[in-house]
Amino acid sequence: MSPKVSQEHKEQRRAKLIEAAAEVFIENGYETATMKHVMDKAGVSRGGLYQYFENKEDLFREVIQGNQEKIIDGSLEKLIKQQSSYWDVLLVIMLGDKKESNDKMDPLSPSKLEYFVTRRNDEKRREYARLRYFDAFEMTTKIIERGETAGEFIPRFPIRLIAKSIISYIDGLALGHAILDSRTLELKEQTTLLLNYLKWALGVEEE
Template sequence: MSPKVPHEHKEQRQREILMASKKVFAQKGYEAASIKDIMDATSISRGGIYAYFSNKEHIFLSLLEQMMEDNRTELDELLQKNNGSVWKTLLTILDDYRKAEYEDTENLFSAAIVEYGITHWRKPENRDYIEKRYEGAAGIFSVLIQRGVDAGEFKPIAPVDDISRFMISFLDGLAISAISLTHGLMRTGKQMDLFESTLKMMLNVQKPDLSQR
């Protein structure tokens, strides 16, 4: 009879596999990455990986789910760091995009996400998942912006949900362009300045306290 593995150990091992897999997908792309690559990156046997995940796609989708949860946690931490100011929190997020390196793991993993979406969207079950993920990301921004509205920071000139989708369209477009172009060619800093000004206008920021930026 096999010994029972503590739940905490299972979660830790799953997370180790996911974090190592993220680097593999970033370096090789979704299609080119293999279970063997993930085995090499984790030093875990094929059977050990299959004990947690059924295949490469299961690993990839689980990684996207984990990243969504991590984003929510990081957002809560940013809000605390910025003393609950939603506008300062948004500025921190935009500054992170300004500072992103051309070939860092996050940017390269974005390429794998785009690759997966392009090559797998025709499957009904995958299309549903991609749409669900988009709605989840839009929901995170909508909740954040609404918090600013409720606190009196914003008096938006457009529906909150529309503004959140506008943000995703711009930021995703920037990330996709950064896959194959340099920030110098894209003039990322200038684009971010324009986006910040536009976002400030759309949100109709009432308390633009930038002293702690």
Template sequence: MSPKVTEEYKENRKLELLQVAREVFIEKGFESTTMKDIVEKSGLSRGGVYQYFSSTEEMYREIVELGDKKNIKRFEEIIHSDIPIWNTLVEMVEGYRHIDIPNFGTVQFEYSVNGWRNQERLSYILDRSVTWRNMYNELLEEGVKRGEFYPKLPISAIADFLLNVLDGLLLYHCFGGTTIMDIEGQVDSLVFYLEKVLLEK
């Protein structure tokens, strides 16, 4: 077997393990998941899993990195296309009307909330936060360059507010969604805010 095939096999096996880990994280939550859980779910031996990953933390971060790369690529494609930025924003916000819980977003929320006491994990979380704030800033700034947006507030403030509200909506979906909050009304309110702060001349 050639080295190329061997590397391809290893990469495919690694991705399969990450999919298994993702499923277990969603089912049990990040903090409750152990490497033993993932070994059992994968059907591999303990050594077969540990030759690729040494901890749940490592697996979690690889899953997040793969997702981030995919989403950043999507942002960049939108920015470098003729797709209206406003349509993209509304599509993102509308996606928060109905969210199946649990999902990997809830796992990320759990990881972040529980991680602030750990300095190394906190640094990781903050670095990701900066990356995504920058991406949303870039998206909104592109809307300004194209003449779509006429911001009434600094772009950075609008991007931060948008991200904070979306995180809040995810949190309330975790707590029971429409049983404790008018999620539909919150989404409508966010779209209304964005219209006022971005579209009105």
């Protein structure tokens, strides 16, 4: 039993370190944040942090990997069962459980932009960015394809283009929000515009 408890403790400690790191990156951005900031936030020693993560980049990847949940067949099926339509599944993916337009953006977006843009010529980071992009693309495409098969969606454009337009629009809003405030950006209004476009592009019938 002891090894099991010990492993459970390690997993809990690791999760707490990732949570503390997320707060640090939100507060300081990627470039300014340091491992010392994370140690102070989590209340751990240098050894207590480096036991789990090699460096800041390793830690940041763990933060954003957890932030971008991968939906595989099993978990997608679970999500579909929880929602009344494939449209609602898309809304949950884009907007969260409330499925409503709002003036909130992922607070980690500025740090993600710093990480991927400041060293965009770093091949390892470019490859990681590509993997994340295609994870999102595959997930979105799969949902739309399921909706089309079910007769809920009647796409006006190739599904791959609709999926890519969703990602591009959201990424564009994230970039704007990293520089401007929600009111200036009219984030809620632009999100509503995106949803109206998607309803038209997907041929979603109004209730």
